[in-house]
Amino acid sequence: MIGAARRWHNQLVPELPEVEVICRRLAPLLVGRRFSAVQTTARSPFFLTAPAKLRRRLAGRQVVFLLRRGKYLLAGLDDQSTLLLHLGMTGQLLVGGCRSRRLWRAAEREAGADREFRPDRHTHLQLWFEDGGPGVLFRDARKFGRVKLIEPGETDPRLLRLGPDALEVSADHLWQESRGRRVAVKSWLLDQAMLAGVGNIYADEALFRAGVRPSRPAGRLRRRECQELAAALREVLRRGIETGGSSVDDFVAPDGTDGRYQNEHLVYQRDGRPCSRCGRVLRRVVLGGRSSHYCPACQR
DNA sequence: CACTTCCCCTGCAAGC
DNA sequence: TGCTTGCAGGGGAAGT
Numbered sequence: 001m002i003g004a005a006r007r008w009h010n011q012l013v014p015e016l017p018e019v020e021v022i023c024r025r026l027a028p029l030l031v032g033r034r035f036s037a038v039q040t041t042a043r044s045p046f047f048l049t050a051p052a053k054l055r056r057r058l059a060g061r062q063v064v065f066l067l068r069r070g071k072y073l074l075a076g077l078d079d080q081s082t083l084l085l086h087l088g089m090t091g092q093l094l095v096g097g098c099r100s101r102r103l104w105r106a107a108e109r110e111a112g113a114d115r116e117f118r119p120d121r122h123t124h125l126q127l128w129f130e131d132g133g134p135g136v137l138f139r140d141a142r143k144f145g146r147v148k149l150i151e152p153g154e155t156d157p158r159l160l161r162l163g164p165d166a167l168e169v170s171a172d173h174l175w176q177e178s179r180g181r182r183v184a185v186k187s188w189l190l191d192q193a194m195l196a197g198v199g200n201i202y203a204d205e206a207l208f209r210a211g212v213r214p215s216r217p218a219g220r221l222r223r224r225e226c227q228e229l230a231a232a233l234r235e236v237l238r239r240g241i242e243t244g245g246s247s248v249d250d251f252v253a254p255d256g257t258d259g260r261y262q263n264e265h266l267v268y269q270r271d272g273r274p275c276s277r278c279g280r281v282l283r284r285v286v287l288g289g290r291s292s293h294y295c296p297a298c299q300r
Numbered sequence: 301c302a303c304t305t306c307c308c309c310t311g312c313a314a315g316c
Numbered sequence: 317t318g319c320t321t322g323c324a325g326g327g328g329a330a331g332t
Contacts, residue, residue: 013325046308071326089325090310122310142309144326158327183303192327200325289305290325 014087016071016166016197017240021259022093023068029095029136030075034062036130044124048084048148051125057081057149058127070162070196080152084159088144096126096135166197167237171227178218178226185221186214187288189233198233201268202240204293206232208267213299214292215285239264267293 014022038058040051047054062078073093075083087093094117117137119126125138125147138147150156164173177194178185188194189203198206207214209232212225221229245259266276271284275295285292 086326088309088327140309141311142325144309146327181302187303190326288303 013089013199013201014071014091014245015199015202015240016068016237017202017261018245018259019068019071019073019087019197020167020241021245022087023066023073026073026093026095026136027066029134030063030066032063033129033131033133035059035127037128039119039126039128041121041124043121043143046143046145047124048146054125054147054149058083069159070165070192071199072159072162074159082150084146084148084150084156085138086146086158088140088142088146090142091138091140091145094137094139096128096137161193162196163192163194164196166195166202166233169195169230169233171223171230174221174226174230175223178221181218183218184214184287185212185216185218185229186292187290188218190288190290195233197237200290200292201265202233202236204268205236205266207292208294208299209236211299213296214287214294216300267295269293 035058038055040047040055044051049057058077061081063075064078065076067074067076071086073085073087075085077083085091085093096117119137120139122141123137123139124143124145126135127137128135138145148156163177173195178188181188186203186207189198189206190200204214206229210225210228212221212229240259240261243259243261243264245261267282271282271293273282274280275282275298278295278297280295280297282293282295285294
């Protein structure tokens, strides 16, 4: 296999729209309910807060609110502590009992499996409620996800470092932040301290729509391009939320349904195929260790 | 200080 | 067929 024709199996990272979809669908299922028991697996020492402590501290707590900040989910609890969740690359939050073909391995899918999800060896956290209703399960095959209990009055340095939320990014912010930066605009967009919530897919899609080549040094952006990039970012993120997120591989909403935004990807993982705008063959380049997809004619 | 590289981890698919 | 190898990537640490 050569270059562009090669199709790697890529995991989809939950970016801002996916986390927002999860947040909106999960909030009615979490807020107001009280944890009865919390289960963890022996394979979960990657948690920022030790599993044993999570089990002890969460039991009996009631969820007061659920919100998204960048790619983080924050569940406020009735003792003023906060449960912080990051889905990493393969993290999933699922409602106990949900059905989805996507949750099963290819062989099982082909067998027509569309059955209820049951906790498996990658299900690291199980939250059950005292009302006896469906639980919420955190599953993460690659363990890049993070779970932390933030104690009352404490803050987390991860959250303090985050830039403004990408859903409301302004041209002025991009302009000011980009001045003097020599890093590739693509790598710059992925910097959560500059802008919170943008990942590989939406960065590539926004750069295409703004006509900016991912390898361009951020500091070379013109004011006009910052305007177009800000508008493109807001548009692709808003549309991503509207369509329920991108389901390239691992993303499923808590109820097991797929998103549809992958049907609207114009460049992401489309290298080797013609550009939808001009017909030129789309390319893939690695920037800062991350693959970027772009049109050599439409993006300058 | 700015920027790059490495590492964590696992599933999948190419290649032998 | 079955085993080995290598790639993907968010984010933080370590290196240049």
